Amino acid sequence: MKDLTRRMTHFVLAMAFAGFTTGSAIVAQVPLRTLLVGVDHRKAVSLNGPWHYLVEQPPARELYDEKGNIRDNGYALNTHPNISSGPHNSEYDFSTAPTMKIPGDWNTQDPTLFRFEGVVWFQRDFEFQPAPATRTFFHVGAANYRSVVWLNGKRLCNHEGGFTPYDCDATSLLKPGNNFVVIAVDSTRHQDDIPSVSYDWFNYGGITRDVSLVTVPSEFIDDYDVHLKHGASFSAGDANTVSGYVHVEGAGEGRSVAVRIPEANASTTAVTDATGKATFEVKVNGLQLWNPGSPKLYKVELQAGTDTLTDDIGFRDIRVDGTRILLNGKAIALQGANMHAEAPVRGGRTSTDEDVKNVFSMLHQIHANFVRLAHYPHDERMVRQADREGLMVWSEIPLWQRISFSKQEVYDKAVVMLHEMIRRDRNRAAIIFWSVSNETPNNADRTRFLTALANEARHEDQTRLITSALIGPRVSEDRIVQDDPLMEALDVVGQNQYIGWYEGTAEDADRKTWVLPQKPFIMSEFGAEAKFGNHGGPHDRWTEEQQVNVLQHQFAMIRKIPQMRGVTPWVLMDFRSSTRNIPRLQDGYNRKGLFSEKMEKKMSVPLVVKTYTEDPAVKPE
Ligand code: GCB
Numbered sequence: 001m002k003d004l005t006r007r008m009t010h011f012v013l014a015m016a017f018a019g020f021t022t023g024s025a026i027v028a029q030v031p032l033r034t035l036l037v038g039v040d041h042r043k044a045v046s047l048n049g050p051w052h053y054l055v056e057q058p059p060a061r062e063l064y065d066e067k068g069n070i071r072d073n074g075y076a077l078n079t080h081p082n083i084s085s086g087p088h089n090s091e092y093d094f095s096t097a098p099t100m101k102i103p104g105d106w107n108t109q110d111p112t113l114f115r116f117e118g119v120v121w122f123q124r125d126f127e128f129q130p131a132p133a134t135r136t137f138f139h140v141g142a143a144n145y146r147s148v149v150w151l152n153g154k155r156l157c158n159h160e161g162g163f164t165p166y167d168c169d170a171t172s173l174l175k176p177g178n179n180f181v182v183i184a185v186d187s188t189r190h191q192d193d194i195p196s197v198s199y200d201w202f203n204y205g206g207i208t209r210d211v212s213l214v215t216v217p218s219e220f221i222d223d224y225d226v227h228l229k230h231g232a233s234f235s236a237g238d239a240n241t242v243s244g245y246v247h248v249e250g251a252g253e254g255r256s257v258a259v260r261i262p263e264a265n266a267s268t269t270a271v272t273d274a275t276g277k278a279t280f281e282v283k284v285n286g287l288q289l290w291n292p293g294s295p296k297l298y299k300v301e302l303q304a305g306t307d308t309l310t311d312d313i314g315f316r317d318i319r320v321d322g323t324r325i326l327l328n329g330k331a332i333a334l335q336g337a338n339m340h341a342e343a344p345v346r347g348g349r350t351s352t353d354e355d356v357k358n359v360f361s362m363l364h365q366i367h368a369n370f371v372r373l374a375h376y377p378h379d380e381r382m383v384r385q386a387d388r389e390g391l392m393v394w395s396e397i398p399l400w401q402r403i404s405f406s407k408q409e410v411y412d413k414a415v416v417m418l419h420e421m422i423r424r425d426r427n428r429a430a431i432i433f434w435s436v437s438n439e440t441p442n443n444a445d446r447t448r449f450l451t452a453l454a455n456e457a458r459h460e461d462q463t464r465l466i467t468s469a470l471i472g473p474r475v476s477e478d479r480i481v482q483d484d485p486l487m488e489a490l491d492v493v494g495q496n497q498y499i500g501w502y503e504g505t506a507e508d509a510d511r512k513t514w515v516l517p518q519k520p521f522i523m524s525e526f527g528a529e530a531k532f533g534n535h536g537g538p539h540d541r542w543t544e545e546q547q548v549n550v551l552q553h554q555f556a557m558i559r560k561i562p563q564m565r566g567v568t569p570w571v572l573m574d575f576r577s578s579t580r581n582i583p584r585l586q587d588g589y590n591r592k593g594l595f596s597e598k599m600e601k602k603m604s605v606p607l608v609v610k611t612y613t614e615d616p617a618v619k620p621e
Helices: 002-018 353-365 380-389 408-425 444-460 485-489 506-511 544-559 604-614
Strands: 049-056 099-102 119-128 134-140 146-151 154-160 166-169 177-186 211-217 220-228 241-249 256-261 266-271 277-283 298-304 307-313 318-321 324-327 334-339 370-373 392-396 431-438 465-470 474-476 479-481 493-496 513-515 521-525 564-567
Touching: 134 146, 134 154, 154 166, 211 220, 220 298, 220 307, 241 256, 241 298, 256 277, 307 380, 318 465, 324 564, 334 353, 334 521, 334 604, 353 380, 370 380, 380 392, 380 408, 408 431, 408 444, 431 444, 431 493, 444 465, 444 485, 465 485, 465 521, 506 544, 544 564, 544 604
Parallel strands: 334 370, 334 564, 370 392, 392 431, 431 465, 465 493, 479 513, 493 521, 521 564
Antiparallel strands: 049 099, 049 119, 119 177, 134 166, 134 211, 146 154, 146 177, 220 241, 241 277, 256 266, 256 298, 266 277, 298 307, 318 324, 474 479
């Protein structure tokens, strides 16, 4: 993969910048499995549906040998053992095993697996007819956390990371007629994973997003970036150039690539360089820019040889000027909420159009123009819908609180995850921020790690702003001085705080003064827990009234901070978290939602609506 060499070169440079040694094995996994950009706009054979499954508790000796190496000669072989006679040396059988729906987490589909963290093996048969001069990729939208894939008994690939897609070239392992695939998914937590061992959400295991086979010509478009040209400054009158690149995997130098935007009567051709990349620029007369009020998307056709792909792409400019955030040159204020990728009403990981519709209905009810998709990349459907509906998005990788920041291999993984996130979604106008982390401890290793990562993100994508949610400003009495050195590396700073819930009372917020650098800030988390239907006075814990009181004082405090450009209460909807174990109040849920997990509106919803529509807590300038 030529392109990979190029990416690795930059990757090694980033490591050097970080001050991490580069001599050891560079990565534990092959980086950038997310080969196919725009995969949901390609013709694919869906492998969604019922898959057989078998459960393996730790230490999972069918998957790992005593040294922890992956075994390829266990369940992976799917040998249909003879169970009615002869020696019993392999005691499993996928063909008679129960099935579960893929995509779908195992926790909400099998009551015995509700709290299971370990290995589940999945298997299914499928018919396939290979076509000459094509390549076929096995695509997984996400599987949490580690996955190992075998096709017809041979190892196809491994992937680490629960929230980004991977594509494995299955061409040489596929055969005409019946085929079978086995995937072992391991949701066990480890210190050096991302996230690390403790986090405040539910560890849904399994193949949680779409699975498909994608067949492409032998030379094909694997990656592209089509955006409004991002110059040193923005002027509405000159915003008429679309630029970017198309990468053709398998092609060398001199292949012609066409980029067409038929609706705007614009087209151009470009030629690949030695790495298969064709950069282009095309003038588009009368280009309508994407913005929340008018989220215009154009059909963009890409063609390289016999490969064609059409994507829906919006064009907009986002940048920072002093403490302002400018969208298409106009200062904006962001109002919205945080959201976990949890399906309203039915529970479990978000994976269907219906789930996304439900999430958006809550966002619309609060009049949001912005959402922070916490704390990891969400299903591609979410960002597609945001593109269509004009909702601006913060997208994040799961570097949550205590990560092994001093370890090079953890940095390696973070870079891979960052690249996977950016690569999947870089053509989505809705995404305005890439976030590198949430609430990390302020120390030298952390700052070095995340500064390098922020620079890596910026190098990869100059058309978006880089952010992170910080915590823990030094508090002296009522003066809060945010002096985290990580801010240097960020374009926009997220600030989390829980005055009125984890510290002090709601009214304490009235006395706080914030000392912040001259950068745009988002109050990225604040809130209080309230059990839907639980009522009392404004200071009674767990009541809807107290949640209202906390939010009211928070909005009043935020209104006084001149740098604040965005506001996202924690959180749109109650979500499952295995650490929330107060019976009758939490019952396994973090209750800081404005809505319950069943989408019931708490009393704070009218307050948020009134604030966002009549008396905003944040101003564009
Ligand atoms: C935070 C975290 C978020 C938690 C939230 C809480 O600071 O960023 O992941 O869920 O607080 O409710 O404690």
